[in-house]
Amino acid sequence: MIFEEIRSGGCCSYLVACDETCAGVVVDPELSQIDRTLALVAKAGVRLHYVIDTHTHADHFTASRELARRLGIPRVMHRASIAPEVDVRVDDGETLIAGRLRIRALATPGHTDDSISLVLADRVLTGDTLLRGATGRTDLPTGDPEALYDSLFGKLLQLDDSLAVYPGHNYKDLPVSTIGQEKAQNPRLQKREREAFVEQMRALNIGMPDHLTEALRTNRTGGKTVAQLLSEASRRIAFVSMEELRERVESGCANLVVLDTRESDAFDGGHVPGARHVPRGQLELRIDQVLPDPTVRIVTCCEFEKISTLAADTLRTMGYVRAVALDGGMKAWREAGFPVEATAPKA
Ligand SMILES: [Fe+2]
Numbered sequence: 459m460i461f462e463e464i465r466s467g468g469c470c471s472y473l474v475a476c477d478e479t480c481a482g483v484v485v486d487p488e489l490s491q492i493d494r495t496l497a498l499v500a501k502a503g504v505r506l507h508y509v510i511d512t513h514t515h516a517d518h519f520t521a522s523r524e525l526a527r528r529l530g531i532p533r534v535m536h537r538a539s540i541a542p543e544v545d546v547r548v549d550d551g552e553t554l555i556a557g558r559l560r561i562r563a564l565a566t567p568g569h570t571d572d573s574i575s576l577v578l579a580d581r582v583l584t585g586d587t588l589l590r591g592a593t594g595r596t597d598l599p600t601g602d603p604e605a606l607y608d609s610l611f612g613k614l615l616q617l618d619d620s621l622a623v624y625p626g627h628n629y630k631d632l633p634v635s636t637i638g639q640e641k642a643q644n645p646r647l648q649k650r651e652r653e654a655f656v657e658q659m660r661a662l663n664i665g666m667p668d669h670l671t672e673a674l675r676t677n678r679t680g681g682k683t684v685a686q687l688l689s690e691a692s693r694r695i696a697f698v699s700m701e702e703l704r705e706r707v708e709s710g711c712a713n714l715v716v717l718d719t720r721e722s723d724a725f726d727g728g729h730v731p732g733a734r735h736v737p738r739g740q741l742e743l744r745i746d747q748v749l750p751d752p753t754v755r756i757v758t759c760c761e762f763e764k765i766s767t768l769a770a771d772t773l774r775t776m777g778y779v780r781a782v783a784l785d786g787g788m789k790a791w792r793e794a795g796f797p798v799e800a801t802a803p804k805a
Pocket residue numbers: 513514515516517569586626
């Protein structure tokens with residue numbers, strides 16, 4: 459079996475493939491690791507048959523939809539998942555086949571209502587139901603400590619003790635364990651009575667994950683993350699460095715229009731000398747008036763480089779074919795000691 463773990467902070471995703479046939483699956487891919495995941499798949503000489511999410515993630519941005527679309531393969535989740543664009547909705551006990559691999563999906567709700575664990579011949583991918591030395595939390599949307607108790611004690615811990623445990627998170631970099639070891643040593647699994655276990659889960663006081671709302675918004679609806687929007691926009695445009703722009707501004711023959719897309723207060727407080735001003739919110743409606751020549755060379759800027767990237771992309775879409783963005787924002791520009799001018803107060 460080909461088996462690769464792909465880490466992104468505390469999140470773990472997996473490439474699993476049959477070494478006889480090179481057919482495989484990817485489990486819980488993360489968006490920031492999409493190029494690495496595809497590179498590993500190519501390096502391993504694997505042809506993916508499925509991309510699987512073990513549950514609706516609240517703490518990482520899934521790349522499943524993107525991988526499924528790019529590779530033309532089905533995306534798999536449990537049937538309780540409300541995520542759109544799921545091609546195969548598995549139910550408890552169903553098997554996915556890739557080459558000689560048999561991957562049995564066990565419904566293991568509790569962390570979320572759509573959690574599954576994936577059982578292979580010698581290991582089990584437990585998603586966020588069972589972690590090494592811990593369990594998934596049950597205080598996020600659709601979490602349920604009673605269901606987690608049933609999934610752990612009624613299902614996962616009933617599996618063969620020798621199965622290796624590969625969870626969806628490994629915050630402490632713990633080495634591979636087995637079901638038997640978890641049963642004996644995992645502190646949370648020592649509360650074997652339902653009530654005590656549920657009480658223990660309810661008493662956990664864990665901080666909310668970063669980007670919870672954005673992760674749930676995108677993972678549940680198929681919408682895009684802010685990082686995705688920015689990365690897509692930046693792949694469609696070019697940038698000008700701050701040093702390059704400063705030289706042009708200081709030489710007095712800039713031969714380009716600096717378009718500041720911040721709000722008026724920020725613009726008036728200090729901008730690149732000679733910059734024109736259209737706030738991002740008014741860009742589409744006012745740009746024809748401000749810049750009637752679509753062939754003019756434009757450098758967009760903003761405070762942190764994000765809005766200016768989106769603005770340059772919008773301008774390109776609108777036909778301003780020479781629109782580029784500043785590689786850096788006004789904050790960095792000021793900190794570098796580059797020239798700024800303020801708008802004179804109106805009389
Ligand atoms: Fe999770």
